[in-house]
Amino acid sequence: MPLPRAERMPSAPAPWGFSKGLLTGAAIEIPALSATVWLLARFGVGDPDAGFMQIMRLTTVFAGIAAVLTAAGVGRLAAYASADGGRRRAVFVAARAHAVAGAGLAIIAVIPQGQVPATPLGFIPIAIAGMVCGAGCGALIGAVCGGAASLGFGDVWSLAKKPGEALRNLMSPEDIVKLGSALRTRTSSLFEGIFEPAPKPPEAPAATTTTTPPPPEPAKPAEPAKPKAE
Known part of the structure; x- marks a missing residue:
């Protein structure tokens, strides 16, 4: 029988916030940042000749670790925020925190592409685009x-009687396993070939050397005939 709302304890933070944020960030952070840098290049901020896969490679090398760890920290922050206001509060807090971090991540991702703005004011559009991308992520x-x-008195009592079973039900590691397997398949197909070397350029045809025959020797003038002796 469920206990009345007044007798229930405050909600605990959602479990596995750091791990869920890490796995989610590994799936969405790099593509989102790469798309932001690619769109900025189309509007004249960055290298307009760079392809999407080239941008994704450089973004992975220079901003990948920072982006994934940022997502993990935001996931933990969202887990603690959910204890106060539920999922809606967690979404708001995570979007606000990641928007600030997204501005810095976008600047880090744009710089290796080349053709960066010459003045500090030129980085403002990059920061704004990064904030929009970060808020969405x-x-x-x-x-x-x-x-x-939510934790009630029944949960506390079961935790005291059977701590192993209660912790498994509370922390639900099965969800982490399912999420990890799904993200592993997604990221392996998404980043397949991202670090493979570019195809070799076609080999130039071998230069054929043509040997020109030597010019003919000029004909020797005929010697005058000697007069016959009488």
């Missing part, structure tokens, strides 16, 4: 990591 991370886990 943060909202998604908050939705994944912000599931509230």
